[in-house]
Amino acid sequence: MKLSEIFKSGKKTISFEIFPPKPNVPLETLFESIEGFKKLSPDFISVTYGAGGSQRGRTAEIASRIKNQHQIETMSHLTCVGHSVEEIDAILADMKKDGIENILALRGDPPIDQPDFDFAKGAFKYANELIAHIRKTGDFCIAAAAYPEGHIDCKRLSEDRLHLKNKVDAGVDFLVTQLFFDNRIYFDFVEKCAQIGINCPIIPGVMPIFSSRIKNMTAKSGCSIPAKLVLMLDKYEHNPDDLRKAGEENAGIMIRELLDGGAPGVHLYTMNKLDSTIEIMKIAGLLK
Ligand SMILES: Cc1cc2nc3c(=O)[nH]c(=O)nc-3n(C[C@H](O)[C@H](O)[C@H](O)COP(=O)(O)OP(=O)(O)OC[C@H]3O[C@@H](n4cnc5c(N)ncnc54)[C@H](O)[C@@H]3O)c2cc1C
Numbered sequence: 001m002k003l004s005e006i007f008k009s010g011k012k013t014i015s016f017e018i019f020p021p022k023p024n025v026p027l028e029t030l031f032e033s034i035e036g037f038k039k040l041s042p043d044f045i046s047v048t049y050g051a052g053g054s055q056r057g058r059t060a061e062i063a064s065r066i067k068n069q070h071q072i073e074t075m076s077h078l079t080c081v082g083h084s085v086e087e088i089d090a091i092l093a094d095m096k097k098d099g100i101e102n103i104l105a106l107r108g109d110p111p112i113d114q115p116d117f118d119f120a121k122g123a124f125k126y127a128n129e130l131i132a133h134i135r136k137t138g139d140f141c142i143a144a145a146a147y148p149e150g151h152i153d154c155k156r157l158s159e160d161r162l163h164l165k166n167k168v169d170a171g172v173d174f175l176v177t178q179l180f181f182d183n184r185i186y187f188d189f190v191e192k193c194a195q196i197g198i199n200c201p202i203i204p205g206v207m208p209i210f211s212s213r214i215k216n217m218t219a220k221s222g223c224s225i226p227a228k229l230v231l232m233l234d235k236y237e238h239n240p241d242d243l244r245k246a247g248e249e250n251a252g253i254m255i256r257e258l259l260d261g262g263a264p265g266v267h268l269y270t271m272n273k274l275d276s277t278i279e280i281m282k283i284a285g286l287l288k
Contacts, residue, residue, distance in 0.1 A: 161193060
């Protein structure tokens, strides 16, 4: 099913992001928890696309199995960095064959060992070009990434939002945001997007704080951590279990407030952690 149909019905979606395990880890370790995720009744599960070569094929396999063996709707992430047009077309044809109807279309980041990587030399320089290509090529529901605090490479927030508008105009059905830790940032972003004519659903992406590694993640992505969460990180610096519990509680409260405040759904970055996802759903009041 195309996810755009769910959004059209006005239903608020609850969805999860998972990532393929490392190449030396069997896929079954992930699939052991998929039925557990299914019990939480997600509207869909999205599968990330590995930045480096070997993980990429796993995205398609996982998404296909989630959809065809576990009967959960799925969305495959797809980055165009480093891919030729022919490769993208082959991936799209495989997705079609596997019944994948939803794609989160992304540019992707430069390879880790090539910080000066020149996107202009590739077949697609920005995500909007990939989106236009997918729209022209096949009958998919297309999502794209949005950055409430601005994408880290863009010098001005207003300019980043105009790039987002280009992306949406290229054929996006809905957006999923990068992590943020203050819901006011999300609601303010949605208002500013509406002012420039971005009217598709903007699904907030919620990243729970599972450990102090969140500091590196936010540093890389340019997201801010509010002072109260800095204090929380300090308080539980030497107590990882309590930090995880406090992080779960914070994520559950964020989700509740986002849904109550009018968000059209929530996409939870599960980091493949089923037990924490169950806790967060309980705290958000989404589980009996
Ligand atoms: C919800 C979500 C899921 C993600 N999943 C994955 C994943 O599975 N795998 C992965 O590798 N990465 C993933 N990422 C990370 C993403 O690949 C990076 O953030 C990447 O740097 C940007 O991708 P994009 O599609 O947003 O790029 P774009 O929309 O192309 O934007 C990239 C930058 O270019 C700028 N820009 C856009 N158009 C123009 C223009 N015409 N002129 C000048 N500048 C322009 C933008 O302002 C921005 O700074 C995800 C991010 C999010 C938010």
